[in-house]
Every structure is written in structure tokens, then in C-alpha cells.
Amino acid sequence: KQEVTQIPAALSVPEGENLVLNCSFTDSAIYNLQWFRQDPGKGLTSLLLIQSSQREQTSGRLNASLDKSSGRSTLYIAASQPGDSATYLCAPFDQGGKLIFGQGTELSVKP
Amino acid sequence: DAGITQSPRHKVTETGTPVTLRCHQTENHRYMYWYRQDPGHGLRLIHYSYGVKDTDKGEVSDGYSVSRSKTEDFLLTLESATSSQTSVYFCAISEFGTVQETQYFGPGTRLLVL
Numbered sequence: 509k510q511e512v513t514q515i516p517a518a519l520s521v522p523e524g525e526n527l528v529l530n531c532s533f534t535d536s537a538i539y540n541l542q543w544f545r546q547d548p549g550k551g552l553t554s555l556l557l558i559q560s561s562q563r564e565q566t567s568g569r570l571n572a573s574l575d576k577s578s579g580r581s582t583l584y585i586a587a588s589q590p591g592d593s594a595t596y597l598c599a600p601f602d603q604g605g606k607l608i609f610g611q612g613t614e615l616s617v618k619p
Numbered sequence: 620d621a622g623i624t625q626s627p628r629h630k631v632t633e634t635g636t637p638v639t640l641r642c643h644q645t646e647n648h649r650y651m652y653w654y655r656q657d658p659g660h661g662l663r664l665i666h667y668s669y670g671v672k673d674t675d676k677g678e679v680s681d682g683y684s685v686s687r688s689k690t691e692d693f694l695l696t697l698e699s700a701t702s703s704q705t706s707v708y709f710c711a712i713s714e715f716g717t718v719q720e721t722q723y724f725g726p727g728t729r730l731l732v733l
Contacts, residue, residue: 540720542721542722544724550726550727551709551724551725551726551727552662552709552711552724553724554721554722554723554724557720557721559720597661597662599662599722601715601720601722604675605650605667605669605713605715605716605720605722606652606664606667606677607652607662607664607711607722608664609661609662609663610661611661612661
């Protein structure tokens with residue numbers, strides 16, 4: 509059974525810092541991997557999808573990498589802003605298109 | 620944002636009552652999913668559909684059934700609601716197997732079972 513772990517569980521940083529969120533998964537036979545953010549009381553917003561043939565994907569200040577063989581993905585956020593405060597969720601796809609979620613990293617960016 | 624709506628957005632019901640949640644999409648995506656989100660458990664898949672009338676179970680399907688008679692609608696039914704089904708329910712859609720595989724989520728339904 510696929511298990512997804514996200515470290516750290518919570519992170520508080522001052523505005524402007526670059527930061528890295530980590531995601532590990534136990535079964536490397538994943539199809540793709542998706543990163544989301546969730547604001548309190550809200551739904552999930554897709555940030556990046558990394559296909560299994562890719563090693564990284566970039567969108568604005570976000571960069572996500574994927575190493576299937578080691579069961580790891582990282583989300584890099586450059587020049588963090590208070591508006592980046594949210595919970596970040598990592599979710600690998602299995603071959604049937606189903607997502608398995610980690611517990612998330614709760615990020616707080618202080619002005 | 621992907622065109623996904625969920626109804627109702629909030630519901631309070633009593634134990635033993637049947638409840639149906641609706642997910643409606645305007646994107647014509649083939650795949651639709653129902654998840655629940657609970658503190659300490661994160662998001663878990665309940666059921667999913669890969670086409671009209673084609674559905675399958677997820678990780679936590681006991682006590683739930685689904686139906687999909689049209690591409691745009693995916694219904695989740697709690698046959699006899701229990702307090703353990705108090706949760707936030709999210710619907711999602713995707714075009715898995717194509718170049719548009721990103722999974723998009725609806726705004727959620729908060730269900731309280733008393």
C-alpha cells in the first residue's frame with residue numbers, strides 16, 4: 509500500500525526566504541505526481557503536475573522535482589510571500605489515476 | 620478554475636438518514652472522484668468513476684455508494700449516515716490518460732451527522 513510522508517509537518521519562515529518542502533512515497537511505481545495548496549476552509553488548488561517521464565516542473569516561483577527511483581519529490585518556493593501561507597499537499601498518482609495524499613506541510617510566511 | 624460545483628455546500632443530518640451529495644462539472648472530463656478529508660487522516664478516496672455508469676471503489680468505500688448516469692454528474696450517497704461520516708467531502712475531475720491529467724477539485728461539502 510502506497511504511503512506518502514511530508515516533512516516538515518509545519519514550517520514558519522520570514523518573508524523573502526527560499527524554502528523546500530519534502531515528500532516521500534513508499535512505492536516508486538507511480539504514474540505522475542501532483543502538488544496542491546489548500547487554504548483554510550477551502551478546496552485544493554493544483555500547483556504543478558510532474559509526469560513520470562519528467563524530473564522537474566516549474567511555474568513562476570515554484571519548482572517541483574521528482575525522483576521516482578528514490579521515492580522523493582520536493583517543492584521549492586522562491587522568495588516566499590505572506591500570500592504563500594497555506595497547507596501544501598503532495599499526491600502521487602497510481603496507474604489507475606487515483607491520488608494518494610500525504611498529510612501536508614502547513615506553511616506560515618511572516619511579514 | 621475548472622468548472623466544478625458541489626451541492627449542498629453544507630449539510631446537517633441525523634444518524635440513520637440517507638444523504639446524497641452531488642458533483643457537477645462543465646469540463647466534460649471522463650474521470651470523477653469523491654474524497655473525504657478528516658483531521659489526522661488527510662484526504663482519502665471513497666469512489667471514482669472512469670465513465671458513464673463505470674465506477675470503482677476507493678480506500679474508504681464502506682457505507683457509501685455512487686452513481687454516474689451522465690458525464691457531468693457524479694452522485695455520492697451515504698445509505699444510512701453515521702457520526703463517523705462527519706467530514707468534508709471533495710469531488711475532483713481529470714482527463715487521466717491524456718495530456719490533461721491534472722486533477723481539479725471542487726469547493727467541498729461540509730457534512731455533520733448528529
